[in-house]
Each structure stands twice: as C-alpha cells, then as structure tokens.
Amino acid sequence: MAAPTNRAAWLRELNMPLEVGPAEMGKPGPNEVLIKNRAVAMNPVDWMMQYGTFPAGPLPRILGNDVAGDIVEVGEGVTQFAKGQRVLAHCIGLATNESKYGAFQEYAVVPTVGCCVIPDGMKYEDACVLPLAISTASIGLFHEERMGLTTPMDPMEKSQPEEAILVWGGSSSVGSAAIQLAVATKYRVVTTASPRNFDLCRKLGASEVFDHTSPGIVGDLTAGLQKWACRGAFDAIATRDTQLNAAQVLAELGGGGMAVVLAPIKELPATVEARGIYAVSILQQDEALGKAIYRDFLPRALEQGLIKPAPPSDVVEHGVEHIQVAVDKLRAGVSGSKVVVTL
Ligand SMILES: NC(=O)c1ccc[n+]([C@@H]2O[C@H](COP(=O)([O-])OP(=O)(O)OC[C@H]3O[C@@H](n4cnc5c(N)ncnc54)[C@H](OP(=O)(O)O)[C@@H]3O)[C@@H](O)[C@H]2O)c1
Known part of the structure; x- marks a missing residue:
C-alpha cells in the first residue's frame, strides 16, 4: 500500500x-x-x-x-x-x-x-x-495570576454555588467555554449576549444573561451579580468598550481581578486588576494546568456532558x-x- x-x-x-x-x-x-x-x-x-x-x-x-x-x-x-x-x-x-x-x-x-x-x-x-477556547478560558479562569478560581478537578467537593463571576461575551467561542468551565466548577455565571443567543448561554449553565447592546447593561449586570459574592470578571471580547463596562461592573461590586482575551487597556478603575491571556501557555509554561484540564478533567467532563461542544x-x-x-x-x-x- x-x-x-x-x-x-x-x-x-x-x-x-x-x-x-x-x-x-x-x-x-x-x-x-x-x-x-x-x-x-x-x-x-x-x-x-x-x-x-x-x-x-x-x-x-x-x-x-x-x-x-x-x-x-x-x-x-x-x-x-x-x-x-x-x-x-x-x-x-x-x-x-x-x-x-x-x-x-x-x-x-x-x-x-x-x-x-x-x-x-x-x-x-x-x-x-473546543480546544483553543478551552485553553483560553482555562488560563483566564484558573491561572493564579488571572482570576485564580478553584480548578474543576473536584467540582463535586464544592458546596452549593454562592460565588459568581461575570463572563462578558457568553455566546463567543471563548465565552461559551468560560461559562461551561466555571459552571462545572460550581460558580454561578452572569453573562452577556445578543437576545438570539440567550438560550445558548442558559443551556451552557449561565444563571443570568443580559443584552450587551442595552444602554443599562452595567446596572443590569451589577444587580445580577449582587445576589452572590462576585469572584471577578472574564472579558471574552476585550474591545475598549467591553473592558470598560466589565471593569465598571466589578468596580461597583468592590473591585477584583479581570481576565481579558486581548491586551488590557490602561484606563480601567484602580480597584480592578486586569490581566491578558496567552492561550498556548497552557501547553508550554503552564503545562501543569494543561495536564489538569486536558488529562484529568476534560475526558470525564465530555463523557458526562459537563462540557459540551459549543457554540x-x-x-x-x-x-x-x-x-x-x-x-x-x-x-x-x-x-x-x-x-x-x-x-
Ligand atoms: N488571548 C488568547 O490567547 C486568545 C485565544 C483565543 C481567542 N482570543 C480572542 O478572543 C476573542 C474572541 O474569540 P472567539 O473565537 O471566542 O470569538 P467569536 O466566537 O468569533 O465571537 C463571536 C461572538 O462575539 C460576540 N460579541 C461580539 N461583540 C460583542 C460585545 N460587544 N459584547 C458581547 N459579545 C460580543 C457575539 O455575540 P452576539 O452575537 O451574541 O452578540 C458573537 O457570538 C477574539 O478577539 C480572539 O482573537 C484570544
């Protein structure tokens, strides 16, 4: 042959x-x-x-x-x-x-x-x-120098979700992965999308979805997140406007860490610490996190339907x-x- x-x-x-x-x-x-x-x-x-x-x-x-x-x-x-x-x-x-x-x-x-x-x-x-979106979302959510959330290896050990995060851009590839990974780890997710993608975000596990084109988006998200303790924000879009708005929400809630898929802009509130993401680092410098996600978590999560191909x-x-x-x-x-x- x-x-x-x-x-x-x-x-x-x-x-x-x-x-x-x-x-x-x-x-x-x-x-x-x-x-x-x-x-x-x-x-x-x-x-x-x-x-x-x-x-x-x-x-x-x-x-x-x-x-x-x-x-x-x-x-x-x-x-x-x-x-x-x-x-x-x-x-x-x-x-x-x-x-x-x-x-x-x-x-x-x-x-x-x-x-x-x-x-x-x-x-x-x-x-x-899934792969690039999973890598990007994992670095943003779980890397200690980004949002530093609990990793999803033993999600069942966490008690009922009382902590929440903001994912800006839940219908994007990276945003969909971020919602699913955070939900699998038992965090509540409040997210943004166009109304036609509200169902997609809810099916992925988001607790609340708001229209990112609404003029009242910052107030809506702040009110949505106030029900839980906010653990930070993940901006999966990272235009100047999305960064300013996501950071404003965090600032209203007392500040915190924000992971951003592109370079963070300079003019963010002082209480918000924004960090960029380089997805490939999960396969190189941050290989331990890569192994935790791709070897220890993802095969089982795919089998169990905890993580679904999305969008x-x-x-x-x-x-x-x-x-x-x-x-x-x-x-x-x-x-x-x-x-x-x-x-
Ligand atoms: N740093 C890294 O290593 C890394 C890795 C991967 C990707 N990225 C970057 O991450 C970004 C997203 O990539 P992707 O593949 O996830 O994009 P994508 O799936 O192509 O994004 C499309 C989605 O973006 C949403 N969107 C657009 N503008 C929005 C806004 N202002 N607010 C909320 N949602 C908005 C749209 O939502 P609606 O239709 O619902 O409005 C649409 O569903 C890109 O800039 C990409 O270059 C960075």
Missing part, C-alpha cells in the same frame, strides 16, 4: 488566499502524536494572521489551532495515547512557527498535553470547536480546499456559532 501523503492550505503571502499544496508528513517527537485531521475549526487569529493584524511570523506557513481526528502515530515516551484513538487537540503552530504543528492540513503533530480523547458518540466536527458548529464544506472560504466566513462575523471544515 502506498504511504499516506499530506496536503495543506498554505499561507505563502500576507493578504493572499491560502493555497492548497503538498506538505511534509509530520513526525511526532517525544510527548507528541500525529493526528489524521477529520475536522478543523476557524478562529479570529487565523484571519488576523492572514490579513496582517496579528504577526504572521515566517512564511510560508500553515495556520490553524483547532483539530479533531484520529491518532495515527505516537512519539517517544507517549503512553497515555494510542494509535486509533479519536481526539480533539489544541495545535501549537502559532507558538512554534513550524508547519507540522498547524491545523490547516490533513495531518498535524500536536503535543499530548493539549490532546483529549472524545466520547464515541461525539462527532469530529463538534469536538473541534454549535457551522460546517462550511469538506476538504482543505474550502478552508479559505471558512476563514473568510468567520472574518465576516459570526453570532453564536463556530465555523468548521471537515476533512
């Missing part, structure tokens, strides 16, 4: 369409596995890198952060995973600038620390919406040829959905 070959959607030049062409078959190193990708999800940083609003690093390169697929080879020292397992994984091409680690190809190498077996009944196109996947097409269309669809804007290509 002929050896399998690999094809990728290459970014060769900024502002130019991704080009489909051959790519080397990646070789997994120690603590890495090679995945036959079955579905990939789009993220804002993909189009930002393609169109020059986030540093793209050396070109040509293969973009993409989110995959689900089958393990076809394991690297040296890998005992936790085996060939043939169905997994989701957070790809690290963004951090390494090495093409074998990008998601937008038929086979990708991923570190085992960001890899998790998915339940038998879960489709690849659903599973792939729902919007499968654009099948094949690496269609990744450009999918990137552009996300760039045009989405509401409560994740753009996905099956492979």
Whole structure:
C-alpha cells in the first residue's frame, strides 16, 4: 500500500488566499502524536494572521489551532495515547512557527498535553470547536495570576454555588467555554449576549444573561451579580468598550481581578486588576494546568456532558480546499456559532 501523503492550505503571502499544496508528513517527537485531521475549526487569529493584524511570523506557513481526528502515530515516551484513538487537540503552530504543528492540513503533530480523547458518540466536527477556547478560558479562569478560581478537578467537593463571576461575551467561542468551565466548577455565571443567543448561554449553565447592546447593561449586570459574592470578571471580547463596562461592573461590586482575551487597556478603575491571556501557555509554561484540564478533567467532563461542544458548529464544506472560504466566513462575523471544515 502506498504511504499516506499530506496536503495543506498554505499561507505563502500576507493578504493572499491560502493555497492548497503538498506538505511534509509530520513526525511526532517525544510527548507528541500525529493526528489524521477529520475536522478543523476557524478562529479570529487565523484571519488576523492572514490579513496582517496579528504577526504572521515566517512564511510560508500553515495556520490553524483547532483539530479533531484520529491518532495515527505516537512519539517517544507517549503512553497515555494510542494509535486509533479519536481526539480533539489544541495545535501549537502559532507558538512554534513550524508547519507540522498547524491545523490547516490533513495531518498535524500536536503535543499530548493539549490532546483529549472524545466520547464515541461525539462527532469530529463538534469536538473541534473546543480546544483553543478551552485553553483560553482555562488560563483566564484558573491561572493564579488571572482570576485564580478553584480548578474543576473536584467540582463535586464544592458546596452549593454562592460565588459568581461575570463572563462578558457568553455566546463567543471563548465565552461559551468560560461559562461551561466555571459552571462545572460550581460558580454561578452572569453573562452577556445578543437576545438570539440567550438560550445558548442558559443551556451552557449561565444563571443570568443580559443584552450587551442595552444602554443599562452595567446596572443590569451589577444587580445580577449582587445576589452572590462576585469572584471577578472574564472579558471574552476585550474591545475598549467591553473592558470598560466589565471593569465598571466589578468596580461597583468592590473591585477584583479581570481576565481579558486581548491586551488590557490602561484606563480601567484602580480597584480592578486586569490581566491578558496567552492561550498556548497552557501547553508550554503552564503545562501543569494543561495536564489538569486536558488529562484529568476534560475526558470525564465530555463523557458526562459537563462540557459540551459549543457554540454549535457551522460546517462550511469538506476538504482543505474550502478552508479559505471558512476563514473568510468567520472574518465576516459570526453570532453564536463556530465555523468548521471537515476533512
Ligand atoms: N488571548 C488568547 O490567547 C486568545 C485565544 C483565543 C481567542 N482570543 C480572542 O478572543 C476573542 C474572541 O474569540 P472567539 O473565537 O471566542 O470569538 P467569536 O466566537 O468569533 O465571537 C463571536 C461572538 O462575539 C460576540 N460579541 C461580539 N461583540 C460583542 C460585545 N460587544 N459584547 C458581547 N459579545 C460580543 C457575539 O455575540 P452576539 O452575537 O451574541 O452578540 C458573537 O457570538 C477574539 O478577539 C480572539 O482573537 C484570544
């Protein structure tokens, strides 16, 4: 039988369409596995890198952060995973600038620390919406220098939820993951979304959802959170306005820590300590947290339905040829959905 070959959607030049062409078959190193990708999800940083609003690093390169697929080879020292397992994984091409680690190809190498077996009944196109959002939300919620919440490893040991957090942007990918992780850890979540996404946020476990376009949003959120002890805020959108509004809510409640998915702005109230997030750190500098989430918590949480793939996947097409269309669809804007290509 002929050896399998690999094809990728290459970014060769900024502002130019991704080009489909051959790519080397990646070789997994120690603590890495090679995945036959079955579905990939789009993220804002993909189009930002393609169109020059986030540093793209050396070109040509293969973009993409989110995959689900089958393990076809394991690297040296890998005992936790085996060939043939169905997994989701957070790809690290963004951090390494090495093409074998990008998601937008038929086979990708991923570190085992960001890899998790998915339940038998879960489709690849659903599973792939999770990894980058889970990593981002985990750093923001649980890292001691961000919100520093109790981690979800033993959520049943916590008593009834009396503490709450604010998640700004609950219908976004990162916001959906933040709601679910916080709820799984027994925190109450008060969140924002457009009214069409209220049900999505409630199904993910949010206690209260408010319309972020309402002029009274700061007062609504403050009143909503006042019922519990507020443990901080997670801004999953991080425009200037969302940061100012989320920080204002926290300040009204006495101040606290705020995790922000982009760089924190300078002009926030003095009682609010805002910190940025770098998701890939969960697979590198903060590997202990990565293991706690991807190895100790997520497999069981997926099995038990504590964490569900969300927001729902919007499968654009099948094949690496269609990744450009999918990137552009996300760039045009989405509401409560994740753009996905099956492979
Ligand atoms: N730091 C990191 O490592 C890291 C990692 C991943 C992502 N990010 C960043 O995190 C941000 C979110 O990424 P994502 O993939 O989660 O985005 P996304 O799913 O594409 O976001 C779309 C959602 O944003 C919501 N939204 C837009 N403006 C809003 C506002 N003013 N208030 C509340 N919700 C608003 C929309 O909600 P409605 O339709 O309900 O209005 C929509 O559902 C991006 O800037 C991304 O670059 C950072």
